[in-house]
Amino acid sequence: MTDTTEEQKMPLLEHLIELRKRLLWSVLTLLFAFLASFAFAEYLFEFLAAPLAEVMRENAVSDRETRLIFTDLTEVFFTYVKVAFFFGAFISCPIFLSQIWLFVAPGLYKNEKSAFAPFLIASPILFFIGGALVYYVIFPMAAEFFLGFQVQGSESTIAIELEAKVNEYFSLMMKLIFAFGICFQLPVLMTLLAKVGMATSKGMAEKRKYAIVGVFIVAAIFTPPDPLSQLALAIPIVLLYEISILMAKMVEKKRAEEENAESTDT
Structure with missing residues (x-):
């Protein structure tokens, strides 16, 4: 009875050790990608803000320089942290999927492996296509529409101009990217x-x-x-x-x- 119990426990223990190994690799990869992305967070945010900046310059109602504002002392810092985490997760996504595959594959039959593998490849590609559609098509059209409500000031009218906040813009862009990525x-x-x-x-x-x-x-x-x-x-x-x-x-x-x-x- 004892030998039988040990034989049942060992595979479970081996699976837990294997799971810990795969999770450790995933976490370390995410951490490294996050730190690398944070070093370039300012430039990455400029990349995300480029669609809005271009439309704002085209629809400017005054000579004021195109800008994003922040009203909280820590707002820009924590926005850069979010930007770094987003790009870090995107960069490390292939490693996540490969670790999932390495953990699951030994327990699958040959036909199950051939059926499961294409989805691990197709899923991030489709998500990327959805995000690219937001960045290059949807958001520029949306920004063009909403900036059309700006009003140039005169002696008889008050100016209505966009003062976009850093964190609000990033949150909106991420919501759209995730929504389209999931739909795809x-x-x-x-x-x-x-x-x-x-x-x-x-x-x-x-x-x-x-x-x-x-x-x-x-x-x-x-x-x-x-x-x-x-x-x-x-x-x-x-x-x-x-x-x-x-x-x-x-x-x-x-x-x-x-x-x-x-x-x-x-």
Whole structure:
């Protein structure tokens, strides 16, 4: 009985040691990437602020220099810390995913490895595409729309000009990047659901019209109230939904082929 208990405990202990090792590598990588990013935090923030700065210069209503302000003594410092953590997490993301893979892979069958690996690659790529869409398309259009409410001062009117705060701008940019990045995970999510049998290509195709309505509702929530910005988010997500249907069909076709092969062998 004692020998049997020890045999059951040892694998668990080995798994915990392996998990600790993978977590340690992940934390150390994040720490190193954070420190490296913090050394260049000012330039990284300038990169994030570039879309707003360009639109502000184009829509200036006075000769005042384009700027961001801060009203708390520690605001800029802690914003740089957040910037460094964001870029550090982005840089170390491949290491995180590789450590997850190294921990999980030994317990998977060969066919499970071949099925799971593509999602580890596709997920960060799709997130990056969503973030790039925000940076290069969505946010410039949003800034152009909202800066249109500025009013140039005169003898009879008071000037209305944007005084954007450092932390508020960063928070807005991060919310948009994460929102779009998560929305772009749709093909990964739907394909995984198709693999486990919780979704089918036929069911997704039949619910396409409801999905499109939901997509435009989400676009209306996360984008400014102008048609171009909403279409810039809605159209890519609708295309991703169609890609999800195709991916689900491929999963179902492969599953059917495997079942036929097994029945033939039997």
